[in-house]
Amino acid sequence: MTQTPSRESLPTLFDVEEFFADPEFAGASISPDGTRIAYLAPKYGRTNVWVRGVGEGHEDAVCVTHETRRGVHTYHWTDDPRWLLYLQDTDGNEDWHLYRVDLDAPDEPAVDLTPMAPGSRVAVVEPHKPSPGSVRVWMNLRPMLFDVFRIDVATGETTVLVEQTDPTSSTLVDSEGEPAFHVEVADDGTHSFYAIDGAEGDKRLLSRQGGAEYPYGLPLQLVTPDGKGLLLGSHQDSDDMRVVRLDRETGEETVVAAVDGHSLCTMGMVAPGMPPALYFSRRTGEVLAARFVGDRPRIEVLDPHFAEVYAELSKLSDGVLGSVSSDESEQRWVVSFVHDRDPGATWFYDHATRESRLLFRPHPELDPAELSPMTPVRFPARDGLPLHGFLTLPAGTAPENLPLVLLVHGGPWAHDTWSFDKTVQFLANRGYAVLQVNFRGSTGYGKRHISAAIGEFAGKMHDDLIDAADWAVARGYADPARIGIAGGSYGGYAALVGVTFTPGYFAAAVDYVGISDLANFMRTLPPFLRPSMANNWYRYVGDPDIPEQEADMLARSPITMVDRIRTPLLVAQGANDVRVVQAESDNIVGPLRARGVPVEYIVAEDEGHGFANPENQVMLHRAIERHFAEHLGGRPGAL
Secondary structure (H helix, E strand, O other), X not given: OOOOOOHHHOOOOOOHHHHHOOOOOEEEEEOOOOOEEEEEEEEOOEEEEEEEEOOOXXXXXXXXXOOOOOOOOOEEEOOOOOEXXXXXXXXXXXXOEEEEEEOOOOOOOOEEOOOOOOOOOEEEEEEOOOOOOEEEEEEEEEOOEEEEEEEEOOOOOEEEEEOOOOOOEEEEEOOOOXXXXXXXXXXXXXXXXXXXXXXXXXXXXXEEEOOOOOOXXXXXXXXXXXXXXXXXXXXXXXXXXXXXXXXXXOOOEEEEEOEOOEOEOOHHHHOOOOOOOEEEOOOOOOEEEEEEOOXXXXXXXXXXXXXXXXXXXXXXXXXXEEEEEEOOOOOEEEEEEEOOOOOOOEEEEEOOOOEEEXXXXXXXXXXXXXXXXXXXXXXEOOOOOEEEEEEEOOOOOOOOOEEEEEEEOOOOOXXXXXXXXXXXXXXXXXXXXXXXEEOOOOOOOOHHHHHOOOOOOXXXXXXXXXXXXXXXXXXXXXXEEEEEEEEEOHHHHHHHHHHHHOOOOOOEEEEEOOOOOHHHHHHOOOHHHHHHOOOOHXXXXXXXXXXXXXXXXXXXXXXXXXXXXXXXXXXXXXXXXXXXXXXXXXXXXXXXXXXXXXXXXXXXXXXXXXXOOHHHHHHHHHHHHHHHHHHOOOOOOOX
């Protein structure tokens, strides 16, 4: 019999707000001239951008943005020390606009450099070195086409550099802003890469590759600084994803970075705030290092100077390098680290003097010693497919017969990784074992693992989750009568599948912005996404405009089995969600309430696909805390 630990042996019970309030500091970077640091910190009840000198403290910093409705999360230095740029949407609708801040007059209102019609958005912002004082921006003023523009930061004057000709193709520009490569995606998902030659823009085929193993398309697609090559995330003849250089003249493919048995980590390209796949030199634009998937992320250093810097940075933390920025000289650096129990400690390092200092911790009230380690685990699926995941056990509690939450990632072409996860740590702090599994279809574990998910929504993808929970029960970690499932987006769909396809397995479930009807979900996606869906939703799930495929999609949709739901359910939805529209949640909640089945429903009127505002995150996790405490148990006295 498991002995209940004494209250004295349990870690501090942290308030919900301590996990889900905006971080005190985050997102730091150094200016190109190395004299200032910008970062995110609360002001006006929202995250805003602050700027201070490299030797100054927060008491000397100036808040340079003034957002009161929705926090800022992405900003950019420019080559002019007067201007700073940031992105903002409206209540989570993902119509991103680019705003300019005058650092010489930080109290002045920000200027919208991209006053677009609804439905248009900025997708990429980068320096445009041929024209000092300007940036290069990808945005869809024509709703279906993301054209390339040069924007003069001081005046806002906008000039078209490249007009795309087809939603299924794109033209890639070199560092001078000139067309260099052309990419076309066929109906079967094959990518054709062409060199663009001469003033007439003649196309010359270099390579064809790609398919279902690239659900988001071939990653990277970055023109090298000299314009003579294209960097791709490619499997080539390997199961693992590598960084490959495609030569513009010969079409030859050269491996730039690879780790046997590990794939390039692409999460930074699909999940804002995650560390990047590649680190680049601010001075030259060349690749400094690459990130690969592992039990802990692996950093492969490619640049000799950065190798010296990296050796010194590695002494600052026992975590893994996260975000990196340097001045133009690459002597002054601001870096953060990924850690399972310490949320992103950020350091300043001067390579010329070898001096370093801790700048801040985002949540200093959370003591890492009182949080729970995230342990990599491996086990086979029932058909023998190797599965990887992470198990986080509550600190101060015997790891036996615990209530367990199966926490399912989104995408589904994303993956869980060793890192600080607020929800994981919150649940562990409340006494739950938390199990995350990179089920088939998850990126990061090779092309066979990804493509094994074709046709397996609500099939083997769900079996993988059940197999993971059964593994935790067999190992003695989990009480089979107290297993919950929770997730967002695809993870919300997985939670609904859990309570419809296996209605007696879970004791409680949380569906957060999840899909209930695969056909309706695909029909209501923003139109500009559809040309890029050949390798993901169409290939893995089906085309809702083909009757037999629509029938199969409905057979795999929780909405068709809503009458099976008996499991206590919590549903959360953003009213402005453009990816998974509110009808996906309404159509689950309505029939349950009509049948008198208890279901708690949270709709945030000022959110989109996931809650960003801290008060909504707090509201959501208080509801999750109550829900699981009632139906799974958890830590005594937690509420």
